[in-house]
Amino acid sequence: MFPPRQVVFGRAAVGRKKKSDSTQPSSLPSISSDTLDLDEAWLASIRKKLVAWYAEAHRVLPWRADRDPYRVLVSEMMLVQTTVTAVVPYFERFLARFPTVEALAQADEADVLKAWEGLGYYRRARQLHGAARAIVDLHKGKFPDDAEAVRALPGVGRYIAGAILSFAFDQPAAIVEANTQRVLSRWLAWGEDLKTSRSQARLWEAAERLVPPKGAGTFNQAFMELGALICTPRTPMCLVCPVTAECQARAQGIQDQLPVMPPKLSPLAVTEACALVVRDGHVLIVQREPGGLWANFWEFPTIHVDGADPGGRQFDRPVGLKQGVELLTGVRVEVGASVQTIRYSVTKHRVELEAFRARGLTAELRPGPRLSDARWVRPEALADYTLGSASRKLSQWTVQHWEQLVRDPAKA
Numbered sequence: 414m415f416p417p418r419q420v421v422f423g424r425a426a427v428g429r430k431k432k433s434d435s436t437q438p439s440s441l442p443s444i445s446s447d448t449l450d451l452d453e454a455w456l457a458s459i460r461k462k463l464v465a466w467y468a469e470a471h472r473v474l475p476w477r478a479d480r481d482p483y484r485v486l487v488s489e490m491m492l493v494q495t496t497v498t499a500v501v502p503y504f505e506r507f508l509a510r511f512p513t514v515e516a517l518a519q520a521d522e523a524d525v526l527k528a529w530e531g532l533g534y535y536r537r538a539r540q541l542h543g544a545a546r547a548i549v550d551l552h553k554g555k556f557p558d559d560a561e562a563v564r565a566l567p568g569v570g571r572y573i574a575g576a577i578l579s580f581a582f583d584q585p586a587a588i589v590e591a592n593t594q595r596v597l598s599r600w601l602a603w604g605e606d607l608k609t610s611r612s613q614a615r616l617w618e619a620a621e622r623l624v625p626p627k628g629a630g631t632f633n634q635a636f637m638e639l640g641a642l643i644c645t646p647r648t649p650m651c652l653v654c655p656v657t658a659e660c661q662a663r664a665q666g667i668q669d670q671l672p673v674m675p676p677k678l679s680p681l682a683v684t685e686a687c688a689l690v691v692r693d694g695h696v697l698i699v700q701r702e703p704g705g706l707w708a709n710f711w712e713f714p715t716i717h718v719d720g721a722d723p724g725g726r727q728f729d730r731p732v733g734l735k736q737g738v739e740l741l742t743g744v745r746v747e748v749g750a751s752v753q754t755i756r757y758s759v760t761k762h763r764v765e766l767e768a769f770r771a772r773g774l775t776a777e778l779r780p781g782p783r784l785s786d787a788r789w790v791r792p793e794a795l796a797d798y799t800l801g802s803a804s805r806k807l808s809q810w811t812v813q814h815w816e817q818l819v820r821d822p823a824k825a
């Protein structure tokens with residue numbers, strides 16, 4: 414698929430070799446980067462050194478306690494776009510709440526989202542829930558161990574399938590994810606934009622050659638661990654790397670310039686406003702309808718003000734917060750001062766959400782566009798509802814300032 418080329422791959426694209434690093438190997442390997450992973454000696458050397466290093470250096474993580482495929486699935490779904498440190502407490506709580514695939518399959522989606530609350534990427538939680546239901550419905554609760562059936566589970570792409578098949582069933586399935594693609598790009602001195610389909614095909618090809626026929630699970634974990642601990646995005650620690658002699662980027666002195674990533678796009682700005690509407694000792698919350706961003710989540714009544722509209726909050730005409738709350742809930746309100754501005758990122762957007770005090774002048778509820786429910790709740794009950802991170806912060810503010818809010822909900 415990728416015939417050998419005359420030029421050592423990557424050098425032209427990533428610049429010249431550094432002059433000053435006396436720790437650089439004195440000579441380049443005798444084979445081209447293009448054919449490196451066809452060399453059996455190179456493959457054997459990497460496998461042996463990596464696995465030996467991993468036996469000594471690996472982190473003890475809760476999902477490594479056994480080879481249960483359900484635990485592998487939960488951990489890998491959580492680890493997408495999230496750090497190991499952030500995931501550990503979520504993983505432990507989630508497994509305590511849903512210890513088996515059957516327990517997760519039987520759970521209500523609201524309970525699953527609640528257990529996931531704060532991790533972000535809630536689509537993943539829904540996919541995980543769907544995968545558990547598929548395993549129970551289609552495989553009688555027995556986790557499938559063939560690639561086609563694993564790939565057919567909701568949310569399971571090529572990488573997560575490789576993790577499940579190799580970690581849990583020790584099948585020689587390859588893995589290319591954030592850590593391993595960085596490591597591979599350096600081993601091969603791959604100097605092209607990593608996100609192109611050509612680059613991805615080349616890295617998968619190399620990963621498939623690297624994964625050993627036996628011990629694939631340990632090898633893949635070692636591969637990922639090297640990227641997490643040693644071959645880090647910035648300033649890879651080549652001096653303590655177990656496979657420095659096998660690494661083309663290191664041989665060429667270009668490890669700091671790889672991988673080549675596409676330029677980051679600026680996030681799209683979004684401005685929204687919400688109201689903390691208080692009446693008779695209760696605060697008003699609404700639930701988003703199924704489908705779309707924030708499906709089934711609860712929040713304070715929120716309107717779009719400016720910029721992009723990822724939440725689909727626009728009405729057919731511009732409205733202020735007072736009118737927007739009435740359209741969303743049927744409640745007439747008097748709006749007071751701004752109390753807090755929350756900034757957060759979601760998908761490719763940067764959202765600025767300004768929250769205002771408000772007094773409810775009427776009580777009757779009539780959920781409006783894109784909402785499935787609206788409720789008056791006691792502030793202490795907010796903890797029982799599934800809220801996004803911004804709404805959770807505002808709910809905490811509401812509880813802390815409850816006495817002030819009740820005294821004068823629409824204070825200017």
Ligand code: SF4
Nearest residue numbers: 644651654657660668
């Ligand atoms: S030698 Fe350096 S660049 Fe190469 S794999 Fe090791 S840490 Fe990464």
